[in-house]
Amino acid sequence: MSRFWKSSSISQAILLALFCVSIIPIIGVSMVVINLSNTVLAEQMIDNLQTLVELQAKDVDTRMGQAEAAINQIAPIVIASLDSLPVTSENNNQLDQIDTLFATVLAGNPASQAILVIFADGTRYEVETGGNGRFHADTDIAAQTTYQTVASINSTDAASQWLQSPYSTANNDVKFTLTIPLLSPNGDLLAVLAQDFDLIGLYQFNADTELVTHAVYNFFTSPQGDIIPNFDHENDETFSTLTPLLTPLNIAPSALSATDTLQDQAGNDYVLISIPLQKNGWSVNAVVLADEVVPPSSPGARVRILLMMVAAVVFVVIMAALLIRTIHYPLKLLLTGVQQVSEGDHAQQVSVDSFQELNHLAHAFNKMAAKVWERETALKASVARLRIEIDMSQKNQQVESLVETDFFKELASNAARLRNKVKRE
Amino acid sequence: MTKIFSIHSFRGGTGKSNITANTAVSLAKQGYRVGVIDSDIQSPGIHVIFNQPGTIITNTLNNYLWGDCKIEDASYKVYTAPGDNDGGVWLVPSSINAHDIARILREKYDAEDMHSAFRNFIISRSLDFLLIDTHPGLHEETLLSIVISDALIIILRPDQQDFQGTSVTVDVARRLKVPNIRLIVNKIPEAYSLEEVRNRVEQTYDCEVAVLISLSTDIAQNASSEVFCLQHPDHSFSVAINGVVTNLLALAEAQQEEAVPFD
Numbered sequence: 001m002s003r004f005w006k007s008s009s010i011s012q013a014i015l016l017a018l019f020c021v022s023i024i025p026i027i028g029v030s031m032v033v034i035n036l037s038n039t040v041l042a043e044q045m046i047d048n049l050q051t052l053v054e055l056q057a058k059d060v061d062t063r064m065g066q067a068e069a070a071i072n073q074i075a076p077i078v079i080a081s082l083d084s085l086p087v088t089s090e091n092n093n094q095l096d097q098i099d100t101l102f103a104t105v106l107a108g109n110p111a112s113q114a115i116l117v118i119f120a121d122g123t124r125y126e127v128e129t130g131g132n133g134r135f136h137a138d139t140d141i142a143a144q145t146t147y148q149t150v151a152s153i154n155s156t157d158a159a160s161q162w163l164q165s166p167y168s169t170a171n172n173d174v175k176f177t178l179t180i181p182l183l184s185p186n187g188d189l190l191a192v193l194a195q196d197f198d199l200i201g202l203y204q205f206n207a208d209t210e211l212v213t214h215a216v217y218n219f220f221t222s223p224q225g226d227i228i229p230n231f232d233h234e235n236d237e238t239f240s241t242l243t244p245l246l247t248p249l250n251i252a253p254s255a256l257s258a259t260d261t262l263q264d265q266a267g268n269d270y271v272l273i274s275i276p277l278q279k280n281g282w283s284v285n286a287v288v289l290a291d292e293v294v295p296p297s298s299p300g301a302r303v304r305i306l307l308m309m310v311a312a313v314v315f316v317v318i319m320a321a322l323l324i325r326t327i328h329y330p331l332k333l334l335l336t337g338v339q340q341v342s343e344g345d346h347a348q349q350v351s352v353d354s355f356q357e358l359n360h361l362a363h364a365f366n367k368m369a370a371k372v373w374e375r376e377t378a379l380k381a382s383v384a385r386l387r388i389e390i391d392m393s394q395k396n397q398q399v400e401s402l403v404e405t406d407f408f409k410e411l412a413s414n415a416a417r418l419r420n421k422v423k424r425e
Numbered sequence: 426m427t428k429i430f431s432i433h434s435f436r437g438g439t440g441k442s443n444i445t446a447n448t449a450v451s452l453a454k455q456g457y458r459v460g461v462i463d464s465d466i467q468s469p470g471i472h473v474i475f476n477q478p479g480t481i482i483t484n485t486l487n488n489y490l491w492g493d494c495k496i497e498d499a500s501y502k503v504y505t506a507p508g509d510n511d512g513g514v515w516l517v518p519s520s521i522n523a524h525d526i527a528r529i530l531r532e533k534y535d536a537e538d539m540h541s542a543f544r545n546f547i548i549s550r551s552l553d554f555l556l557i558d559t560h561p562g563l564h565e566e567t568l569l570s571i572v573i574s575d576a577l578i579i580i581l582r583p584d585q586q587d588f589q590g591t592s593v594t595v596d597v598a599r600r601l602k603v604p605n606i607r608l609i610v611n612k613i614p615e616a617y618s619l620e621e622v623r624n625r626v627e628q629t630y631d632c633e634v635a636v637l638i639s640l641s642t643d644i645a646q647n648a649s650s651e652v653f654c655l656q657h658p659d660h661s662f663s664v665a666i667n668g669v670v671t672n673l674l675a676l677a678e679a680q681q682e683e684a685v686p687f688d
Contacts, residue, residue, distance in 0.1 A: 386617055388629045389585060390592045398593045403600055407565055411536075415572045415601050422544045422573045423426060 018323075022316050029308075049286055050273045056218075057275040057284040064277070068180075075182055075193060117193060221274070221283045261290065326354045334365055346373050427547045428677045429555045431574040435590025437468075437561040439580040440611040443644070445558045446474040447654045447666045448673070449504075449514045452554055455670070456510035460500070460552040462486065462517040462543065464570050465560040466529050469519035474649050475503035485520040489542050490534045496542050497549035504652070515550045517542070536569050543573065554673075562590075563597055571598055576605035576676055578635065578669075582612045583622060588629070595630050605676055607635040609669065614640050636668040 180193045220228040262270045269290035276283045330352040340347040347369040352362035402408055411418075432445045442465075449459045463471045463486065472482065484499040499517050506512030520526065547555055557570045571577050577598045581587040591608070598606050608630060610622055619637045626634050641662050647653050654663035 386583065386621060386625060388588045388625055390589060390629065395589065395592045395596065399596045399600075402563055402568075402593075402597055408568065411568055411572050412601055418540060419573045422429065422540050423547070 018316050018319055022312055046271060046273070049271075049288065050275075053218075053273045053275045053284055053286045057277055060284060061278045072180065075180055218284070218286050221285055222281070262287070327358070330354045330358045330362065334362060337365055337369060341369050341372055344376065426681070427552050427555055428575045428673075428680065429543065429547075429557065429573060430576050430578055430673060431557045431559055431567075431570045432578045432580065433559045433567060433571065433594065434561050434580040434587070435563070435594050436587055439561075439582055439587065440638070440644075441561070441580045442471040442474060442558055443649060443653070444580060444609060444611065444638075444666070444669065445556050446471055446652055447663070448669050449554075449556050450652045451654055451663075451666050451670045452673070453504055453506045453512040453514045456506060456512040457553040458511060458551055459514045460517070460546050460550055460555045461503075461514060461558060462546060462555065463519045463558050464539070464566060465558055466519045466566065467526060467560055469521055469526075470649070471558045472516060472518040472521075474652060475514070475516055476651050482518055485518050485525070486542060487520040487525045487529050489517075490529065490538050495549070496545040500546060500550060515546075515552070517546055536565075539566070539569050540573060554677075563594060568597075568601070571603060572601050574603060575680055576607055576673070577603045578607050578609060578673075580609045580611055581626075583610060583614070583617060592630065595632055604680065606632050607672060607676070608632050609635050609638065611638045612640045613637055635672040636665050638662060638665045 182193060222228075262272050264270070270287050271290050272285065272287045274283045274285045330350075333350045333352065337347040337350050347365075349366050349369075350362045352358055403412070432441050432448075434441045445461060449461045452459045461471065463469045465471075466486065482501065484494040486499060488494045489496050489499050496517065500515045501518070502513055503516045504514035520529075543555060543557070546552065557574065559567045559570050577594075579591055579594055579598075581591045595606060608626060610626055613619065613622055619639070623634045623637055626632075639661060641660075643657070643660060644653060644662055653660070654666050657663055
C-alpha cells in the first residue's frame with residue numbers, strides 16, 4: 001500500500017463510519033416517510049373523493065328541492081285551472097290557459113325541461129319549454145325518452161311517489177322525475193304533475209385527485225339496492241362487476257358508510273363511498289379500486305426518495321472531506337515533522353488551522369523541534385571544540401618528581417631483568 | 426610465552442576494572458587461560474564484577490604477600506569458557522578488609538614479592554595472559570606492575586584532568602621502556618566524533634589508540650554488577666571489548682615474532 005493509504009486509514013474509517021451511521025437511518029426514515037406519505041396520500045384521496053360525492057349528493061338534494069318547489073308553485077295554478085273535468089283536447093281555452101301559466105313557470109325555472117300533467121283518466125298533457133303543449137297517448141309517453149314511465153297512478157300511489165327515483169336514459173343520461181298529485185278540495189285526484197331533472201355527475205376532479213378519476217365509478221342506489229349508473233364512468237364492463245358486489249351482500253347501499261371496503265370474487269379490493277340523499281333514501285355512490293388509491297410508488301414519492309438519498313450521500317462526503325481536511329491533513333504534517341526530527345533533519349515548521357487540540361499539538365511540536373535542532377546543532381558543533389591541553393611544565397614537573405626518586409632509578413635500571421625474571425618458568 | 430598487560434589509569438572512575446574484567450572474559454571465550462590480579466591493594470574492587478556468589482574468598486593477594494599462603498591458594502576460577510576448550514579466568518583478589526588494607530599499607534611489601542606473585546600465578550595456572558588491574562595514579566606499586574608488563578594499557582576519559590595525567594603516565598612508561606603502550610579512550614559523549622577523538626589523542630601522545638568506547642547508560646545501569654559482555658554480547662561496549670582483545674592478540678603475536686631474550 002502506498003503511504004497515502006496507510007496515512008488515510010483514520011479517514012477511511014471515519015468515512016465508512018459516517019456512511020454506515022448516516023445511510024442506514026436515512027434509508028429507514030425514507031421508507032417510513034414513503035409509507036407515511038403513501039398513507040397520507042391514500043387518506044387524502046379518499047377524503048377528496050368523499051367530499052366530491054357529498055357535494056354531488058348535496059347537489060341532487062338541492063335540485064330535488066328546487067324541482068319540488070317548482071312543482072308546488074305550479075300545482076295551485078293547475079288545480080285552479082281544472083275546474084271542469086275532464087280536460088280534453090277539444091277544450092282549448094283551458095289548455096291555452098295552462099300553457100300560458102306553465103310557460104311562465106318554466107321560464108323562471110330553467111332547469112326544467114318540461115312539465116307533464118297526467119290527468120286522472122290517464123290522459124297526459126306535456127308542456128314543453130316554450131309553452132307548446134300537446135297531448136300524449138300512453139304509448140307515446142312510454143316512448144318518450146325524457147320521462148321515466150310513471151306507473152299507474154291512483155290517489156295513494158301518487159301520494160307516495162311524489163319523489164320519483166333516478167333513472168338512466170338510453171344515452172346514459174341520468175335523470176329523476178318529481179311527481180306531485182293534484183287533489184281536489186274533496187281529496188279526489190285530479191292530476192299528477194311530473195317534472196324531470198338532469199343529474200350532473202361528479203364534479204371535475206382537480207389536479208390533486210386526478211389519479212383516481214379513471215377508476216371512480218359513480219352510481220345511484222335505491223333503498224332496495226337497485227343500481228342506476230351515472231354517466232361519465234369509463235368502463236361499463238368493469239362497472240358491471242361492481243353490481244354483484246352490492247346485491248349479494250344484501251345490504252342497502254344507503255346503509256353503507258363512507259370508505260367501506262369491498263372485495264370482488266377475483267380478490268380485488270374496492271373502496272366504496274356512499275352518501276345518502278336527504279330526500280328519498282337513495283344514495284350517491286363512488287367506488288374505486290383500492291390499488292389506485294394507494295399508488296405503489298408515485299413519481300413524486302420516488303423523486304423525493306432519490307433526492308433524500310443523494311442529499312445524504314452528499315452530506316456524508318462533505319463531512320468526510322471536512323474531517324480529512326481538519327484531522328488527517330494536520331496529522332500528516334505532524335507525522336512528516338516527527339520523521340524529520342527522528343532522522344536528525346531540521347523539521348519544517350508545521351502550520352495547522354484545525355481543532356484546538358491539534359493547533360496546540362502543532363505549536364508544541366514546533367517548539368520541541370526547534371529546541372531539538374538547536375541542541376543537535378550545538379552538540380555537533382562541540383565536536384570541533386574537543387581540545388587536549390597539556391600543561392607541559394606541570395607534566396614535566398610531575399614526571400621529574402617521579403623519575404628522580406631512587407626507587408624509580410633502580411626500577412628503571414632493572415626493568416629488563418625484572419621483566420624476564422617474572423616470565424621465567 | 427605469557428603476555429603481561431597492565432591496565433592503568435591516572436585517575437579513578439575511568440572504567441579500568443570493568444574493561445579489565447570484560448577483556449579477560451573475552452580472551453577466555455577464545456580459549457585462552459587468563460589470569461587477573463587485583464594489585465589495587467588500597468581500593469580493591471574487580472572481584473565484585475566477577476560476582477561469584479558461591480565462592481568464599483579465604484585467601485587474597487594480601488595473604489600471599491604476608492607469606493600466609495601460596496598464590497594458587499589465593500586464586501579463584503571465576504569464569505569457564507563454554508565448549509571444548511581450556512579457556513578460563515582466574516582471579517587473585519585483594520582483601521577488602523579494612524584491617525588488611527591498613528596493615529599492607531603500613532608494613533608495605535617487597536617488590537620481589539609482588540613480582541613473585543605474578544610469576545607464581547602465571548606458572549601455577551599456566552596462564553596465556555596476565556592482566557594486572559592497577560591502582561589509579563603513579564605509585565611505587567603501580568610502577569612495579571608497569572615495569573614488568575609487555576604492554577601498558579592506559580584508560581582515559583575525554584577529560585582535561587585525564588589528559589594531563591595520561592601525558593605523565595605515558596612519559597614515565599617510556600622511561601621504563603615498557604615495550605608497548607596502548608590507549609583506550611572510554612566514556613566518550615555521543616556528540617564527539619570518534620575519529621576526531623582518535624586523531625587528536627594519537628597526535629597528542631604519539632601513541633596508538635587501541636579502541637574508543639562511547640558513553641553508555643547501559644553500562645552505567647549495570648553498575649559493575651556483572652561481566653557485561655556475557656549478558657550483552659551484541660552491545661556496542663562488547664564490540665569495543667572485542668576490539669581490545671583483537672588489538673592485544675595482535676600485539677602478542679607481534680611480540681612473539683620478535684622474541685625478547687632472557688637475561
